[in-house]
Amino acid sequence: MPQCGALPGVKLELMKPSLHAICGKILWVDLASGTFTTEHVPSQVYETYGAGLGLAAYYLYRDIPTHAEALGPDNILAFTSGILTGTTSMLTGRWTVAAKSPLTNTWGDANCGGNLAPAIKQCGFDGIFFKGISPHPVYLKLTHNKAELLDAADLWGKDTVETENTLLQPYGDKPVSVACIGTSGEKLSLISGISNDFGRMAARSGLGAVMGSKNLKALVLLGSYPILASDPQKMKELSVHCVRHTEFQPKFLNGTGTRILSTFLRKIPVQMRQDGILYKIFIKKYGTIALNQYSIETGDSPIRNWSGSNLDFPPQRSESVNPDRLAKLEKAKYHCYACPVGCGGYTSIPGNAESHKPEYESVIALGPLLMNNDLETILIANDKLNRAGMDTISAGGTIAFAMECFEKGLLTLADTEGLDLSWGNDSSILILIDRMINRQGIGNLLADGSYQAAQRIGKNSIQYAIHSGGQELPMHDGRNDPGYSLHYAVEPTPGRHTIGSYQYYELYQLWRKVPDLPRIKSLFYSKRSKYHNPREKAEWAVACSQFVSLLNAAGGCIFGAMMGIHRYPIFEWLNAATGWQKTAQEYMQMGARIQSLKQAFNVREGIPLRHTINPRATGHPPLNQGANRNTFVDLDALVPLYWQMMGWDPQTGQPPAPEMLSEGDLHDSHH
Template identity: 30%
Template sequence: MSKFDFGKVLQIDLTTGQYSSRPVTEEEIYNYMGGRGLSAKFLYDLTSGEEEPLSPQNPLIFGNGLLTGSAAPCSGRYTVTAISPLTGGFGDGNSGGFFGPEMRYAGYSHIIFLGKAEKPVYVYIENDKVEIRDASHLWGKDTWETDTFIKEELGDLEVQVACIGQAGENLAKIACIINNLTRAIGRCGMGAVMGSKNLKAVAVRGHGGVDNVDLEKTFEILSETRKLAETDWSFKLFGTHGTPGLVDVYNSRGVVPVKNFQKSWVPDGEAEKISGDTFLKKYSKKHKACYNCVIHCSHFYEVEGSHKEEGLEFESIGALGPRIGVIDYPSILKANHLCNRYGLDTIGAGDVIGFILEVYEKGLISNEEIDGLTLNWGDNQLAEVLLKKMSYREGLGDLLAEGSYGAAKRIGKGSEYFSAHVKGQAIISCDPRGLLGWGLAFAVASRGADHLRAHPVVEYIFTPERAKEIWGTEKAVDRTAEEGKGKLIKWCEDVRALADCLGVCKFFTRTAYLLPEQLAKLITPITGISLEASNLLHVGERINNLERMFNVRRKFDRKDDVLPERFAKEAIPEGPSKGMTIDVSNMLDDYYEARGWDIATGKPTQDKLKELGLDEL
């Protein structure tokens, strides 16, 4: 039996060029696991609550999950954490591919970047060797060019690169970080934080490995969970269609936003044009997968005469398609490709385009302010033009680069009504009016409108009997009912945090490892850490409270846990969710109560913090 090595924490000061490292401690693992949780702890400790997101005082933390790079299935994920320039609060993004495991093989659990380099640099890490290298020749290049240049320059094709494109360089607040060409640390504007540090890329290469404590037991549990995963319908759907298969799942419930949420249903006849089946038959060439992935939800696709690449997610289809009135795959796929190369979050980009189209339609911006463009819903060529503008902050693009909330603040005139955001971050392409649990999840997520903090798919996959068993009411899994949603979302958030801390994909943990009992079974033979399911839920709860306290310190409270006014005022006008609206106030009371937070302010109580060992905050 060997001993599990948690890896090291490497801290690099880009201002001075100094760096140092230390091992992750066992105590840190017990309290925060790794990945998102441990990064949250580092971010809390390294900041005071006053830092500007795009200043050198904002730390940028690359964090591997506890199991990233291990034998666990779908264990290729890493998180990047910083104060978000979109929300001004807690920010992070999570990505798959092969970067995280390589960083782990180099010996690192976490890499913390502090300060700001004087001129563009990239950091190359090969085991114990850390080099801050000139990146002047890479500045201005897109993510694909950057990836290729760095590999050629280092003479090693197996180097893994996480980099920004022009959007990050120009501090577009919806900029992402890209690894493996098409995998994104998408949300919260982490690309802009990286750009603000003059950090073009991080390149890693490792020759160590991840030890494992009990080989035989690990193999046993791998087979067991694999069988369990295969029983979930989503395992099969993602394995064939990937997330594009969700177009049909959500459209059949009438929750796919059309024209910036003016409608939420693509009618029959039109919907087929952007369905998962159409993508599969017309564009997909083969299945692709992240590290150790047994699901393979990704594809390699080709649009003849245009481009080919890996990827395509439901969220990108929604944001760059119906949300801007476009029902046309070649146009959606082209926009998706450009987002990857410029380094833009597809959700944030589609959202701000939808926003500007509606604001223009309503006469809130003038013709003089839109660079002589024609702004029409459903213009198949428009996204291409606007994505470039926002990546370079050219003309109208300077406004769009702020995201819809930032743009609305600049425009004024009541335009915020048309920004589909929570805390400054864009809502995904699922209409919360038709999925009440999801709506509550968006409202309370620590990183602003976000579905993956809670990822409450159980709202429509658990049986009422099971719901009653866990949350005390069958209504918890009725998407049209408010009852039970507070408990449901709390539970989901605590469980999902574990996936982010372990570095295991949520598409796997939504099935086989959904229950903490099963997660505990996996952690023990690999790491040697003996854990009960209740310990794990406690860790998940601790992390959600820590992130909440981070936001409390940055002046967030109950008033920020709201959905846009529009969703309470305007009912969904047609389709399967016709007539539905959402007002989260009642559910919010239940959620705070389930969390043990003060109902008036939404702040964790001292008792709760004490229970979680966070009373020093």
């Protein structure tokens, strides 16, 4: 076995930008032998599945053998970049990482902003695919004409921020992009993710463990090749149009205003149709934390491991996570590549350190979900998890599970080594996070998520693990917006909040560009109507799934899409960038093909296509107080309709045979 650290760099074929916006090739890295292969991607693949998520789906379906072990050598880890990334479009800088998930044993993908996405294409590749397992820790260094696997022994054991600092040190101020795992990925924690830009995480599906299992610590991308669009003038016109909308920023809204507004909205029996521009104003001013109190008040945030309601966490208690409080700590704004909105930020945290501003999901998962209202604890816990490379949503969900088990007597002080896991005990939360990161004692039990922990604890503790298909649910309550529950249950990647819900459908306003999609005409509608008319709701969900699959293939950001499709002209950008002449409907079909291909991956794995969701999260039994009292989601009615409208078998969820992937194409020379 050659020592990868001693391998000379391999000269790569220079990029051939004969295709506009896309590079036309991908890089295969065989970690076992330390060899590199360039594979040209037929243009038909791009036309069928796009790039980004679609490209990953195509090659992973083709090359991962059935029932491959997720943490074994046969699993493939893909880093891909979208069609629009690197062209001059706005809010299109997200990279996708995909592999078979070790957490759910289904298709697994996660995406993240930052500056890594254009860097992949600037090295001349639409994707970097890793297979095999390296005999010792390595990292990949890639420029537009040279690839090297270098020894990472010194980096092993370092957290994400230290790793990135060490890797960037030799390059001074040069724009270099790094993706890496922290210590929890190295320790194969099934809820670990992959970080870039000092702790921004592609966190879900446990893909950090896949990277750790391959002994791959980091990617360092140094390419600087410009990406060309077919019609640069049109691209710029469209970008100017988009930027003009993002610049509209009235100053009258503040954090307390969001709370008062949300209490009012909770008390009235009707719900207002949302327009994305309002959402954009909040996001640009505060980031996703703008929704902290708003979501708690309106019943969107789960409280007390999904068993409580907004009345258990009233405004007096949630005042500590008021967006104005967090905004005061913000030292600098953080923009991803190609983003004029800039929802991120650097925040000072206790101990005179700086860290990424926590997201809404992290604040709720480490706050109200655990009945914790101490902002310092949330900030420190968020920083610890980002540094260790652990998913804040899953970590919060797992701690909530442990706390409920402790309350119900399934975990005792002897099990927790003296740690008092009663609700809201902030010092215990921090100690428990440390133990989970280091896999010590009770932390070892919890480091693989609540579902795995429940299997080991037994005693019917699974009823307290709020999961979908094995992954902890995000901080959006399906009892308040049943669209979330539907997507948690039917998406090929279970338990994801970044794809669709009824509110997302309102915000995307897809009907403005895609004919035949139902338009939401009235400004107000009854709150009860959310639980009726499953046929219409399934149609909305199908549109969201198709659109977001396309968005992920284009490298687009969901916050751009939430401004409304007329302000975020993604279909027009795609045509101007690639030179294709596709209609919006054809692009939606591209999204549908990606979704079906991911579903086909799960079919081949033989896992249940309707993921098991903890019944508590769908209102079985329903809550008896608060914003979501007496509401429940009828997934039995929604799921078959979703499958049917997706073009899948309404009884079994079986999709049609994937295009361009007949038996002959599978398991070719790469195996």
